[in-house]
């Protein structure tokens with residue numbers, strides 16, 4: 001499998017995954033036009049997608065979903081509650097493009113198994129995905145207020161993680177957001193901070209070459225260097241030296257990461 005984080009952050013999210021036979025998109029949180037541009041940048045064809053998997057109905061995950069699915073006739077997969085929550089937000093999608101992907105189940109496309117798992121976030125029924133093929137494992141996990149033991153069971157031992165590192169707690173606390181918004185982000189159904197993400201990472205990485213893509217960074221309450229520094233420090237305090245067998249990578253709100261093997 002190969003993958004690219006096409007875009008990540010509070011302004012829009014999309015992750016591309018492929019193998020020899022199939023290609024997939026997880027979330028379409030940017031405009032249709034921007035998604036087309038990102039596909040051009042990784043030199044891939046949207047028409048070939050076998051499916052679009054939706055994590056939850058927040059606009060930074062579904063902004064271009066209806067437009068792209070209609071334009072290219074693509075199948076959309078989401079769980080029942082997410083379908084109900086997003087139906088009025090994405091415009092008309094023909095019935096033959098609507099598929100159900102239940103929570104905590106596996107769908108198989110050729111040699112790829114895709115497992116859905118629940119996260120803790122203030123959406124109807126948010127879930128993220130693990131992609132497995134030939135003993136290689138890619139985990140996508142953003143938009144969760146904390147990482148539970150159940151989630152850790154699903155995501156443990158991946159070769160590559162796209163892992164939320166949303167905010168720096170002091171930047172958030174001192175920043176301009178209203179208190180209600182700060183409280184939501186910091187809550188159990190908001191987003192994980194750099195430190196909390198790193199503590200969770202330390203419990204799920206194996207002693208092998210693991211690539212971690214720091215994702216869904218808040219535009220106002222985080223910076224790439226700061227996220228990397230606090231994740232590195234927290235991992236070190238948990239006995240994991242970044243650069244040794246854990247490799248940290250940035251993601252960007254506007255440009256794709258290199259398309260690499262999981």
Ligand SMILES: [Zn+2]
Nearest residue numbers: 056058121143
């Ligand atoms: Zn969200």
Ligand SMILES: [Zn+2]
Nearest residue numbers: 058060061143
């Ligand atoms: Zn989000």
